[in-house]
Amino acid sequence: MAPVLRLRGLGWSVGGATIVDEVSLDVREGEFLAFIGPNGAGKTSLFNLISGLVPATRGSIALDGADVTAESVPARARRGLGRTFQTSSLWPAMTVADHVRLAAQAASGGSYRIWRRASAFAERVGPVLERTGLAHRAGVPSADLSHGEKRKLELAVLLVGEPRLMLLDEPMAGVSAEEVPALTGLIRSLHRDEGRTVLMVEHHMDVLLGLADRLAVMHHGTLLALDTPQAVTADPVVQQAYLGEAL
Numbered sequence: 001m002a003p004v005l006r007l008r009g010l011g012w013s014v015g016g017a018t019i020v021d022e023v024s025l026d027v028r029e030g031e032f033l034a035f036i037g038p039n040g041a042g043k044t045s046l047f048n049l050i051s052g053l054v055p056a057t058r059g060s061i062a063l064d065g066a067d068v069t070a071e072s073v074p075a076r077a078r079r080g081l082g083r084t085f086q087t088s089s090l091w092p093a094m095t096v097a098d099h100v101r102l103a104a105q106a107a108s109g110g111s112y113r114i115w116r117r118a119s120a121f122a123e124r125v126g127p128v129l130e131r132t133g134l135a136h137r138a139g140v141p142s143a144d145l146s147h148g149e150k151r152k153l154e155l156a157v158l159l160v161g162e163p164r165l166m167l168l169d170e171p172m173a174g175v176s177a178e179e180v181p182a183l184t185g186l187i188r189s190l191h192r193d194e195g196r197t198v199l200m201v202e203h204h205m206d207v208l209l210g211l212a213d214r215l216a217v218m219h220h221g222t223l224l225a226l227d228t229p230q231a232v233t234a235d236p237v238v239q240q241a242y243l244g245e246a247l
Contacts, residue, residue, distance in 0.1 A: 002065030004029050004165055004197050005050070010059035012049055019045045021221040022059070027165075032191050032198045034208040034229075037218035043201045044086060046218070047167050050199075051083045052076050063165070077107075082163030084154045086170045086201075092143035096134050099142060100125045100156050107161035124160060132156040132186060148179025152186065159190075166190070168200040172207060180207065187211065209233075217241075 003026040012020040020042045027033055035043045048054045050061060052073040060069045063079050071079075090099060104124045129135040132152045137145065142153060151171050158166060171187065172180055184207050191198050191211070202208050208215065208229065215232040217225040219241055225232050232238055 002062070003027055004031075004064060005199075006060075006062040006065075007050070008060045008062075010046070010049060010056055010061060012045060012054060013057045019221055020049060023223050024059075025216065025223065025226060027197060027199065030191075030195045030197055032200070032211055032213045033216060034212035034214070035199065035201045035216045035218055036203070036205070036208065037224075041218035042221035043218050044169055045221070047083060047169055047199070047201065051081060051167060077161065077163075080162070080164035081167070082158045082161050082165070083167035084151075084158055084169055084171060086173055088150050088154065088174075090142040090150060090153060093141050095139050095141055096145070096153055096156075097125060097129065097138040099153055100128055100160050103157040104160045128156050128160045131159065133182070146176070146179065147174040148176060148183055151175055151183055155186065155190075163196070165197045166199070168198060168202075170201050170203065172202055172204050180204070184211065 005027040006025075008024050010020060010023045011018065023046060035046070037043055045054070049056050052068075052071060052075075056069055060067055062068065063076065063081060066079070068076055068079065094102075126135070129138055132155055134149065134152055134156060137149060142150060145153065151174075155171070168187065171183065175183055187198070187200070188211055190196050200208070200211070212229055214227060215225070215229050216223060217232060217238055224241060225235050225238050227235070
């Protein structure tokens with residue numbers, strides 16, 4: 001079987017500066033692959049390439065064996081790729097439920113009025129809110145949510161589109177220490193219980209060590225190491241590259 005995601009020689013250069021350089025890797029069905037490295041290492045830029053937000057200047061991207069290097073963001077989403085972002089883009093005055101309704105409408109191509117109906121809510125929106133622990137906050141504007149709840153809402157918006165491959169870009173950013181365990185548990189459950197394939201960028205190594213099947217280390221836009229968490233953290237090359245830095 002073809003891997004869910006295959007990158008070959010993937011690169012992105014802007015104005016003569018190389019941001020992502022010759023990244024090649026395969027991601028298996030149901031795998032949890034975490035990306036680590038300091039700010040500016042190219043982790044988010046790689047996610048932008050995979051999701052189609054920026055065009056690759058070299059190399060290729062394949063989803064389920066199909067070359068999607070030139071495909072648009074919506075086209076990749078229809079193939080089952082979804083992502084979240086470092087910075088929240090929620091509408092402050094819009095309720096939790098309406099965020100998920102709007103995402104459901106976008107995913108289905110249907111009318112927003114349809115997704116305000118009780119039947120549509122029960123069939124698609126309600127279960128996602130239950131799954132993410134936000135059902136009791138359905139009528140609350142996103143501005144009134146805690147950082148942890150906002151991250152859960154971003155996951156709910158993602159999940160209503162039923163992605164097979166999820167790209168999570170620093171989902172713990174801004175989340176309080178008290179909320180990290182619940183959010184980590186939700187992400188673990190989406191991966192292990194539902195079999196979703198997950199790529200995640202995160203700076204909390206303690207979180208990643210409990211979630212990831214493999215760790216990928218980015219360094220100046222290149223893939224420095226790719227292996228099990230135990231092998232990567234014991235790698236002297238990785239240790240030398242990040243001597244004195246917390247991964």
